[in-house]
Amino acid sequence: MILLFWEALEFLLLFQSFEVESICFTKTVGAYQTVKSPIWCSQNPYRSFERSKFSGVNDTAIEKWYFEAVSEAGDAFIVSLGRDPSYKPFGFGVIPFEMMFVFANGTRHAMSDFASESRIRDCCGEVDLKVQGSRLKFAGTGGHFHDFAAFDWFTLLDSWRNMRAIIGPYAFSLCIPVSRIAGRIVYPSGVLYKDGKPMLEVYGLDNDTLLASNRLLIHPHFDGTFTGGLGDTSSSWIVEFAEPASSRRWRFTSKHQALVHELGLGSGSGLSVFTDLIEGGELNSWQHSGYGISEQITAPKSIGPSVAWELFKTHRNNTGSTTWQAVWNMFCAACRDGALTVSWIMFRNGWTVEFNKVS
Structure with missing residues (x-):
């Protein structure tokens, strides 16, 4: 798996002068850095719309940034960067990076990968998206939006x-x-x-x-x-x-x-x-x-077996995995999540485990 690193996402919000903050803000999240508890969500209307709204990643809240562009000829692409726990069962963590391309002749290509770490840096400066050091550029018209929700x-x-x-x-x-x-x-x-x-x-x-x-x-x-x-x-x-x-x-x-x-x-x-x-x-x-x-x-x-199967196939195909690789990653994710759940319960209830040396 190619590890993608979001080098920087520097966003500009110029709607009101009081939205510009003089101190840079950086929020970093690792691929498996999730919590088993409620998280804080910003509801301040004067807070930068681009800035991350959550204090962490738990099992329900999702947050994504989308960038799309389309040319007059009909070529288009969509790039999304996310902190999304719904991907956790697939075994690659909660930081998906997805790209979808279509050419004017109808040829389509989709790819999903997962970052080992994401970092959002907000200094009220340019928009700059890099993938492995290369800038993404597109001739046409485009837009961007930021989605976030509790579920x-x-x-x-x-x-x-x-x-x-x-x-x-x-x-x-x-x-x-x-x-x-x-x-x-x-x-x-x-x-x-x-x-x-x-x-x-x-x-x-x-x-x-x-x-x-x-x-x-x-x-x-x-x-x-x-x-x-x-x-x-x-x-x-x-x-x-x-x-x-x-x-x-x-x-x-x-x-x-x-x-x-x-x-x-x-x-x-x-x-x-x-x-x-x-x-x-x-x-x-x-x-x-x-x-x-x-x-x-x-x-x-509802998400029944048929819906789960369609999601599994799409994820498998877009990540370039075989069926067995995809199943193995899901098994590892279940084991990892089970271990984290046990650890969280133990620490939440103040449990301690002592190991005594037997002579």
């Missing part, structure tokens, strides 16, 4: 849709999750930009019965020619932003161009990521053409 996505969400796109002078970024723990309530959020400046923001519960707040809606449609292989057979999306205060509306129609990544989780559920061709703009005004990257997922109701 895994299967526990929290029924489904979600993400999209990032640039269409002439417009650009937008959106995320529409559907809560599993709050009775399928929709929490749309998105920002519409023009000429690089935000012009309309949408966030919060989708429960405005008077339709007085800014609106963000997504409608799947089937007019395109390319679909994924899962239960959602839509070939494209219609994305609408609305500002009731000014009676202005913007509509963008996408068509899936190529499949970046797909993971089936049984009964039609799973994850699909596409590159898209997009047209649109403000209604009754000039329309533009562009491109973007979209993600849609329907989470399974």
Whole structure:
């Protein structure tokens, strides 16, 4: 296994001057450095959005940084760096490094590896990502987001849709999750930009019965020619932003161009990521053409044997392991985790073990 080291992730947050801190902050976590107890989570809205939100890694909380880019021709990549305990049963620790690439001709490649150590360094300076000393560069448009949650996505969400796109002078970024723990309530959020400046923001519960707040809606449609292989057979999306205060509306129609990544989780559920061709703009005004990257997922109701098998196969293939190597790593992970659990229980309860020499 190639050991990847995150040399540095230096992020810049310039939204407010009081967010810049004069002292650098570094948080280092080892591949098997987990705790069997609750951890602290920052809920301070003025804390840098890029900074790690957790004091450590336990068995439930997840945290990931995503970077993606797409070209007008349809080439794309997604890189994710994480501190994710859901990977622990596979035997490589909790610091996954994942890359997915797609070329305009439809050729795809995915790779997963695991770092021996991760270090996030925040000095309020440039973005710089290195893999074994080489910088990753890509010509096109891209974005970045930071996810963190107290539990895994299967526990929290029924489904979600993400999209990032640039269409002439417009650009937008959106995320529409559907809560599993709050009775399928929709929490749309998105920002519409023009000429690089935000012009309309949408966030919060989708429960405005008077339709007085800014609106963000997504409608799947089937007019395109390319679909994924899962239960959602839509070939494209219609994305609408609305500002009731000014009676202005913007509509963008996408068509899936190529499949970046797909993971089936049984009964039609799973994850699909596409590159898209997009047209649109403000209604009754000039329309533009562009491109973007979209993600849609329907989470399974539970993680049964079929879902576990699909996850196992994907992990095995992306790490380049044989089936027996993957099984052995999982066995070693179970033994390692069992030993850590026993140690934690002993120290938590103040147990001591004495060894006496027998003469």
